[in-house]
Amino acid sequence: MKLTSTDMKELKLVDEVIKEPIGGAHRNREEAISNTKKAILKTLEKLSQMDAEDRCQKRIDKFCKMGVFNGK
Numbered sequence: 001m002k003l004t005s006t007d008m009k010e011l012k013l014v015d016e017v018i019k020e021p022i023g024g025a026h027r028n029r030e031e032a033i034s035n036t037k038k039a040i041l042k043t044l045e046k047l048s049q050m051d052a053e054d055r056c057q058k059r060i061d062k063f064c065k066m067g068v069f070n071g072k
Contacts, residue, residue, distance in 0.1 A: 013066060015043065 005017040018039045025032035047055055 012062070 005014070008014045009017050016039055018035050021028035021031040021035070050058070
């Protein structure tokens with residue numbers, strides 16, 4: 001079973017892979033927190049520009065596609 005972050009992004013199970021600091025998040029907590037904050041704010045900005053119905057429908061569509069194998 002492929003569970004790397006890159007594979008999960010390709011399978012559209014996750015929207016984004018947040019870059020981890022060199023050596024791991026436990027070695028540079030501040031950078032890990034900053035990277036996470038930037039990703040959250042970027043996503044919130046994108047979502048806030050969509051109307052509620054469109055946002056809801058896109059979420060439903062996303063979850064309906066999860067786990068579907070198309071042979072690629």
